[in-house]
Amino acid sequence: MGGCGFPTSCSQTYRPSGVEVQAGSAVPSVQDDSTRARQAVRQTRWAYFDTSVLVKRYVKEQGSAASRRLLQRYRFLSLAIAPVEVLSVLNRRWRVGDLTQRDFSAIRSRLRKDRHYWELVEVGEIVLNRAEELAHKSGLRTLDALHLASALTFQAASGLTIPFITADVGQRKATETLGLDLIWVE
Numbered sequence: 083m084g085g086c087g088f089p090t091s092c093s094q095t096y097r098p099s100g101v102e103v104q105a106g107s108a109v110p111s112v113q114d115d116s117t118r119a120r121q122a123v124r125q126t127r128w129a130y131f132d133t134s135v136l137v138k139r140y141v142k143e144q145g146s147a148a149s150r151r152l153l154q155r156y157r158f159l160s161l162a163i164a165p166v167e168v169l170s171v172l173n174r175r176w177r178v179g180d181l182t183q184r185d186f187s188a189i190r191s192r193l194r195k196d197r198h199y200w201e202l203v204e205v206g207e208i209v210l211n212r213a214e215e216l217a218h219k220s221g222l223r224t225l226d227a228l229h230l231a232s233a234l235t236f237q238a239a240s241g242l243t244i245p246f247i248t249a250d251v252g253q254r255k256a257t258e259t260l261g262l263d264l265i266w267v268e
Contacts, residue, residue: 128201128240129156130233132248133167133225135267136160139196140172140189141181145249145267152247152265159244161209161232162202167225168193203232216256226253230260 129152138149161167169190176186203209205228212231216222222230230253233246246257249267257264 126157127155128159128236128242128244129265130229130236130244130246131156131158131160131164132229132246132250132253133160133164133171134249134253135247136164136168137171138249138267140168140193141175148267149249152267156245156247157201158199159201159203159233159236161225161229162204163225163228164200164202165193165197203236205232209235216260220256220259222256223252226250226256229253230256230262233262234260 131153135145135149135152138146139153172181172186172189172193175181176183181189209228209231212235213224213227216230217224217227220227230246233244236242237244243263245263245265246253247265247267248254248257254264254266
């Protein structure tokens, strides 16, 4: 598969002061000012995935097929708390009976394996400041502001324009208002 729609090697954490990655990564740090490092980051087909789209990768629902195609097409980038968000959504769906215990356990196992293929933006001072500004100006909910702030921070640090992929109506409106490239998953 291509991108980080999974089975390729990814798994690192982006730090807003540059694109610094953790062990196991084939992606060089943007803090390394070498031409080769910057070219490698720019040649990757990145996209920022909101949690609403990521959940569709694990639970069959409207938009699941589109979500899987996008995850195969683009390198996965999201907020460092995305795994917690996904697990929270899945846990809630299990508790209300939308998922069986067996399905929930299988999805949790798959989620742990898939995390090795994700690029995650750390929630640091730069992201928090930008999220606070977005929440103040637009009235965004906390997690929506954090997701948009991390996408904007990555774009600013990398010099790349990347699509923001969401299935959430509120995120869609905010993304359009901010002028970000949007891929809407229904």
